[in-house]
Amino acid sequence: MPELSPKDFDAFMREVTGFTPFPWQRRLLTRVLDSGWPALLDLPTGTGKTSALLVALYVLALDPERSARRIALVVDRRIIVDQVDGFARKVREALCDRERPTCAKVGARLRELSASAGADPVRVVHLRGGIPRDDTWLSAPDQPTLISSTVDQVGSRLLFRGYGVSECMRPVHAGLLASDTLYFLDEVHLATAFEETLMCLRETYSKWPERGGTGRPFQVVRMSATLRSGLQSKDVFGLSEDDHADPVLARRLGVSRRAALELVKTKRASTPAARAGNRSLIAEAACRRARAAAKAGATAIGVVVNRVDTARRAAARLRELDEGEVLLLTGRMRPYERSAIQDALEATAAAGVDRPADARPTFVVATSCIEAGADLDFDALVTEVASLDAVRQRFGRLNRLGNYETAPAWVLAARDQLGKTAEPDPVYGEALRATWDYLGEIAESRDKQQQVEFGLSSFVEPSEERRAKLLPKRNEAPVLFPSYLDMWSETRPAPHPDPDPALWLHGKEAREERDVSLIFRADLCEECDGSEEQTAQVRDALEFLPPLADEAVSVPLRQLQAWLGEDARAWRWSSEGVEAVPVDELRAGATVIVPASRGGLGAGTWDPSATQAVDDVAERATHAGRELAKLRLDPQTLPNALAASVPRPVESDDPEEVEAARLECLAWLTKLADKLDEVPADWRPVLAQISDPKARRVLLVAELKKGERIWRVAVAPPKRALEATTEDAVSVFSGVEVSLASHLEDVRAWAASFARAAGLDPKIAEDVALAGLVHDLGKADLRFQALLRGGDPIRAVAGEPLAKSRQFGSASGRERAARRSGWPRGLRHELVSLALFDASDALRERAHDVDLVRHLIASHHGWCRPWAPTTVDPEPKIVSFEVAGIRAEVSTAALDDEFLNACASRFRRLCRRYGWHGLAYLEALLRLGDHRASREPGARPGAES
Template identity: 25%
Template sequence: IRYKNAIANSPQLSIIRDRIERLRISTLRGQFADNGDWCENPSQPAVICGTVDMIGSRLLFSGYGIGRSKRPLHAAFLGQDALLIHDEAHLEPAFQTLITTIEKQQLDNEPIVPWPKLKVMELTATTKSRESFTLDNSDYANKIVAQRMNSTKRLFLHELKDAKKPAKELFERALAFKTSEQAILIFAQSVEAVLEIQSALEKAKIPQESIRTLTGTIRGKERDALAEHPTFARFLPNPPGDATKGTVYLVCTSAGEVGVNISADHLICDLTTFESMSQRFGRVNRFGVDQFGKQVEDCEVHVFHPGPAHWDDKDPLTRPRQRTLELLRELEAKGSASPKALSELDETLRANAFAPTPMILPATDMLFDAWALTTITGTLPGRPPVKPYLRGLTELEIPETHFAWRDDVQLLDHHSVNDKDRAELLLAYPLLTQELLREPSYRAVKHLDAIGKRHPEHHAWLVRDDGNVEQVTLDFFTIKDNQERINGITVVLDPRSGGLNAGGMLDGGSESASDASKTADRCRSDGEGTVPPDFHEVFSFLIPSEDEDEDPVIHRWFTRRNTGQVNSRKPVLLASHVADVERELEKILSGLSLGDSLNRCLKIAALFHDDGKKRQLFQSVLGNRNAASVWWAKSGRKSGTWLKEKYRHEFGSLSELPTAAELGITDDERELVLHLIAAHHGRARPHFPSDETFDPHQSQEASSELAMTVPQRFGRLQRRYGRWGLAYLESLLRAADWSASANPNPEGEIQE
């Protein structure tokens, strides 16, 4: 991202500016979070950065935090014509196995299609493999490589006096650097130890602003803010001038081992397995030189380990940790824990000191088939949650609970709102990473008990992986029999209930909390204030007033259209919208090589995809009072009228499609056209729900017969094009439809 910004602002680089500007960038969090640019035109290059959960769940048609209708599109564009680079792959062997299984499954078992399938690349600096890519002597001739690989790291091993309480001794060693004016990094295996060390440092008169913590249990918003904190800045390669002065401390769990480019002056930590220790060592004197380019001569690494009589033989990590300790003794004897010294250790001994590989569940054809059925909501036999397939199962598996705070909990606390409405809101306006924190469920229970006793009448939402929501009062969490029900779910709390401390961690004693759902790209409105013109409505709900003399309030949730697009604020003519879709589709197809048959099918689908909007019922929902004489495609920015669409126009469009002979195509091609039309809003995978299988232009019997053909057609076409392949074809039309809706031809707008 920094490179892209530099190119955009440097006159000397103007020659490549036009090309780089075509590159779409999206990340899980930060400036480019979920901007959707990569979905806009799949023929253009894009870079999408995300976590195992974000990328993996989307690949399996189960995208966390996105609406069900978008899941096939995300699976398609991530799983076809894509290179998936898995960084730090040694940390997630289950995910690496899964993506290579998908790659092989597409290559061996899915039909040949005229576009590239998924390609996988594994990247890791810590591998068990003997065939890994390594440095050779010519690489060490490079000055930068030599500086980093031979960086000074003097290793000191310390036997713990009390193996059950490592925090005290880690703190004492850290305190010895109190007057050093340096950046001290501390690693501990547990959150409890991190918090204990933080508290001890504060009691030792270390200024609070000179201490930062980094754990996996911090809410995304506060974790993002940590990267901008002046104390954290001291650990960056080139600390800015306003970085905190004096001695500073960063206390971390394993969350600080990867994904952060930090370099401390000294390191203090407890003992873990070899691959983890290697990552920790990589966060101290990382570059071999200071910010002025001078070689660092003094860098200490202190590792605290249990004594011979204090190992837990039942812990599956005990043997790998003992083997790691033996390797560290070799390094201590050599006087160096530099990257070069680590690489010279025996490969077999290193591999045996890794943490045990989690149990990797095999992803089978039947599972891929089940996950691809995105319109079947709720629990489906034979369709398990995807998380165990992304992460694997370990003996040390500890259930976790995710937490978020939303004003929506209070807003939708009304008898007219049901749990299905709440679930629909979260699909349309999903929980973002910046809103979420995670906590081991056994600890979360204690915090929820405290919050529940303080505000028993407040409400919370229990959100399951399948998207279903249950509203409960907080006294629910004070009942012991209910406490296991929080394992593996997300709890959405009312900010008035508190439970979040200043550091962004769950804290049952805290009276405060905040809603972190609003971003520059989304907002909510109750009619007060203005909504930016490039925002579009994704969800709305009418809350009746308790006072008969007061008007009901319409609450609306908005998100920004994709970058560079403008959403029409006026109604759009159907014929104009169809022409816009054809135009956008042509742009996409011009950058691909699908062949004449598929191009023809997509173009015909674009021409007829919205014919089902030619219904008086649908036009009434849009607010068109002149239906039949003029057809609308879009209503523009909604006014005060609030109606829910029950009739699905894409279902109605199916009966409007001419025969194959009339279209001049084969029966097989018409089959694909029908499916593309049916699926262009995420339905028809494999069916339309029963309450959506009606059409005011035909009898219910005819509608039911038509509905029965939809899943049969889906099955045939999925066998023909593959799971990700069929979703890819659907998504080309959907991308064109989205772009056309967001950027309509002004001549097609109705002047009211």
Template identity: 30%
Template sequence: MDGFAGIFEALTGRSPLRWQCRLHDLFLTGKLPPALDLPTGLGKTSVMAVWLAAKIAGAPLPNRLVYVVDRRVVVDQATEEAEALRRTAIAHGLLPDLPISTLRGQHLDNRRWMEDPTAPAIIVGTVDMIGSRLLFRGYGVSAGMRPFQAGLLGVDTLVVLDEAHLCPPFQALLVRIAAREGLGPSESLGPDAALLPPFILLPLSATGNDTEGAFALKEEDEKDSFVRDRLTAGKRLTFTPSDGKVEDGLVREALALADSPGGRIAVFCTSREVAQKVADRLVDRKAGRPPEAVVLLAGARRVHERERAKEELQATGFLPTRKDQSALSPPTFLVATAAGEVGIDLDADHAVMDLVAAERMIQRLGRVNRAGGKGRLAQVRVIDVAPEKESAEAQVRREACRRLLESLPIRSDGGFDASPGALLTLRKNRDLLVRASTPAPLYPALDRPTLDAWAMTSLKTHPGRPDVAPWLRGWVEEDDPEITLIWRRWPWDEHGRLPDPRTLADCFEAAPPRLLERLEAPRSLALKILAERAKRVDLGDHVPAVLALADRVEELTLAELRDKRRRDPFFERRSADMVFVVRHDLGGLDGHGLLAGDAAGPVPCLDDGWDDEILKNAGLRIVFDEAGEASRSEGKGGWRQVDRIGLTDPQRPDAERYLSIQVWRDADRETGGDPAVRRRVQGLYDHLGEAEAEAAALAERLRLPAPCRAMLMAAAKAHDLGKRRLQWQRAMGAPRSGEPYAKTNGKGANPALLLINGETYRHEFGSLLDLERAPEVLAGLDADLKDLALHLVAAHHGYARPWIAPVDPDWQTSLASHRERAAAAALRFARLQATWGPWGLAWWEALLRAADQRVSRRLDEGAQPAEETA
């Protein structure tokens, strides 16, 4: 395959455009532009293909590409493009594999991107999901996994920030991280600091942010018909007065356009309430507009329902599809809030919209007549009406936006020319463009003490550890932050009772919220709907209706949910990563998955109502087990039991009742549970030997110098020595004969055996003691690398950052010596983090952890049916 054109065509099925070729030339040098400034619709997501082609050609680029989008609804579309690249790259023999992971949508985070830090991988996610992980506070991520993910995202990564102008606080954060000034390795490292591969930021924007040296179109690029058609796509914009409510005008104009050529009408609304009203009024079976011809695209839906919305967009013709399915006969309508404005390849024939800030208007216009072409002309009707309770500042911005749009060229048939090429002229009026755009919120600068506090991930609490939200989104003026809800059937019993606090905490530790079931919504909206539901149901005033998952599980009864004085404080002053668990029979979600006060329960959810295929996507299921049925079915089809939570029934104290927590293990799903529990057993020394070989291979591919390679291998050779304790073997259900085991099938496990003086024994801590007794394992390493090896052993499951439980069942040692060893581990962490920087140290940890997990994954993939415990 000859050159970039051949590789790009093999990957995408089309020849590269001129601008893509110029960008590839830059990528080959490893020196990327500070920003990519292209009009919407010109295929900015092809940056993934340009990067991959450059990596295949041997360009000195980061191994991981992180594609960040600001709207949650479109993440899966970017993932689909990435997965198409994976299929074609493998089919043409260009790469053996290309792990693709997303932190939203059907695919979820399968964690494939963490398996080989030396190989190309693509991760797609939102600002919140990527940003929180970068800052060691990953939303929905366990404390043990946070440093692993932060290390791999903060080092050897190219972050492509789509529509960067919509999230200036996050862009500023990424600029600060890329600069590394005061956040990276110490100067004392000298040349060794170059061992850490770089973190690079490439912002993408369709509105122009005057970044000096930004990559932009040149006159020669218009020779490509694709570019020319998109720049000149006909769009005739007119303003329409409204003498009533905004929804009246939107419905009227949408119906007036229904008979226009094409028949796909997009209706953009500022508020969710208006969008719901418009969608309801557009449905009219007698007029040939059945419910399936009207798609409502709004936020505040679970990932599960957002996936269904994509199918509806394909059926109505607003999204392309590779499936052989016929679109509905026109007219069809898409009613969208901000969720349909950014990063989604929508293509409507005409559009109606209210007047909003300039950057949002430009995005909306990019969803109409997107492809252009001869003879296509989109009618765009803008209703300029003041929304209810509009602030003076918003009114000034709206009026400035109208003047800005009225400065567009006048078409020969009347109306304003809103083609992408014409929109470029708006940049000439910079002052008016600024006044017509939403001002960037204030945000805090990232400093080293705050970052260090976040990086202490093994501390449950820390007085100097603030929420990361302001660094991602800025200080938002309106006091209505989003909160996260999930619906669950368990652990409530049939009488609405909860188990004791310890068992309750165990339930959610074993079965934490999964991305598929999470719904983010403005707090005021969530409280309004939940309060309405509380008034409509009779579950018992003292029955807990909502739980808050924090350091301990907090409860809110149904009576308290009805009482504003008790309800509001419960939901306020909560951390950004807190999740509220709603009883599924409280209801609150309608058929579209939208919050609705009149939507009676029970809500189909992860542990009641979702079928097995959905649960496989979630990677988790919770099975009630009263007579051993769950444990007998466990193991079929890839489901593996990782925990069993005992439930008590006061009316039947002798009855055995359990929740069986099971995870789905295969190559493409998110997994969970204890990493020591696998599909088959493995001896400890076999595991250590394989981990050492994996560490050597990773070091070789990273071209680490010989001393660092020896350090990583020594850490891998010793990392699980603490599993030799008989107590650990019994607790994990290891076979009772033969050598000690590193991996067990979990049958007969009793983790309670690891409790010592109220703390849980960690095998990593035991490994530190064993290394003291066998100093020859680290012999030959200089003092600094020996320090690093000891830390990697202690921290390879996320502990010792800085705290690890100072308990060990070894009978020859004292509690005082354990405390001294734990204190030394904490000081070692602080010393190494000061030397390598937070992301640098976490990257070293990730290398050892990746070697360990590659061995475990290979064990599962090549496993036969699990052996019976002797």
């Protein structure tokens, strides 16, 4: 590895951030290298808390055996997660820049930790709403990874109930996040219940000696700029005298942030219409003050309110007045649009950005999503009153760097929320009214206004007794009894009843609305009738372009149900496929697909009153997130410049006519290169790859209605599979034909490599590798071989046994192949693999823990946790295969009740032996080795891809 020492840290920080590190950053590096991470980082806003990620990366480069490969910053605000993701991407860019010599050294050392040749030095992961089969972040457990996530997304995954994550992938997410991971729990006062859950889980495993053989445990570092009662710790790291003497920090800590208090005359509201009217009054008052600030010379004005509806109204009013650029930020935005707004934010309102004096003002209208940690720097602020901690966090975005001589600000309060008989605020409870009262008490009368100083050094702090009334009630998590983890660890199927993980993420009295992920597609019929024909069409469409997190907007379940209508049906997407369900059967965490023509988004934000058709971004999101170029040749989904000329297949099934139509389609695709200037910029990368004459294209014909068919086109990367997953539906239909012998050796090599990098006990690592070598033996069944060849039994007998099929992209085609092949419906090839392993004394003798190897084989598609699917083979067959010079042979009749029931009892024994998450982690290492081998067949660890 290139030489690197703690002395190089200053150069590293300058090359990444452009600034010399603050004293606290140097001290933190020394502290971590000497004695590990502190329990709590107590750092005020504006001091650069997020740079703790850089310290963690640098420590990993210096001492990888003592450091976590996954570094996760978790905060309960979506926009902060987006900003951390943007910061992480800039870090990755710096580590890849040879013009930055210290970064290049750090990057080289981080690259050497991964067995994937040519991999980035660090992987950047943004955990958004859980979407089945959107598991690209999981691909390399040995690669250094920076993760940004909300509490819901990382917490639900950690508790084996990842929101939107398929049953079969739940243990993989849980295992990875509970092992070899360093958690920075940012603004921990916003997530006290999750903090308790993390610490309880960590304490449980600290008393579990056998868990040690399964690698490095997770660590937790709490961070806060807003300490509250009950958050104190014996091991606190904060600022020192050197930090207060630093000229840059001193300016930030001493800046004045004076704000006027303003009461908005609203009426007592008892109906939805009256409450909406009050929100309009708040929005109007906020706009009035924001415009006044702009006229006084402010160029980046923050308008922060407590409700998404209020924010929408304020943004609409400011756009109507057209006095500057308006950026709307809420937690209900589709990530695809949010990323574009994030770019605009960084150009106009981010800390440290140069703003010309003659620039048009930018109004950033937002909800509480920007309260914590957002690196924004407003020169004026209008905020609605909230709890004290929330208000102070919002003021952390005002004159953040101390560069402005004046920065006007206002705190607005609605009269109807302040009376003694007013109902508690749905989000901030009684703390909102108590905070307004306290601000009135400490306010000074200036210029005929009541004004409060919110500067870090000059704010009048309340007493500890008073503070408790000014903050939302601390949400406590229920006790995390082992019995709950027993139930959650049963992932396929989940038990009934199934504890709701939200209680352990947000507390026993949390009132937060539960969300679903909403996807808009333009090629869906207006009405969801659930007919067999329509279901097949929708299933094939989603099979070709599976939904991704970037195109999903998080919507409260109750709002979605009201929007769709109580008697409506909706398409629910899962790893098992798609089904039409009544809206009252939808549950939190579901992925729902609706026609784009229905509306529902305004400026990228969830708006049930919006009726304009939503932009279908499936192709663009797929290319951006998965580097795959796919295209539906459908006028409803293509940009306008291409829709009129799109070719269609002929209605005839005559081979000559079909071939002529195929050639016409290829010619049209090649000509796309000449039309790139005519399409929106975000379409160009997709179309450029599709139109490349050297591209290996896969053409599929999709039937939408009788007599109406379209082409679907995918560009296959060189030597790469189009799909690489262990989800049941598509795992073997990857688009690339791979022999069984080669695949088994590939998986063995990757699983062994991942196990070594994880720091497993050597014997356990060998068992993981052995499971990889034998996991797919059951595919040698000739009926399964016929399935992989389109159902042709003659080709199955004549050809070399396969592990992967060149078929791709059609659930209907796979079903036809299954019927022709004779493969029994529901029979699991992994259970046949287990039976072959059990039948071979020579293979079993190679295992150190035979039960562990058995379980890893049986569970590599997510089953047998604890229950194996019960399927009786009506016509048992003899299956045989030779692996590692050992011939194994068994009859599928061996899959009897005793064989299947043993899976459940074995699973529970292994959970006791290795821990719920320890066992899941071992499964994850094998399954991700399978993913890696499937994606690039023949590319073994360390070999060039």
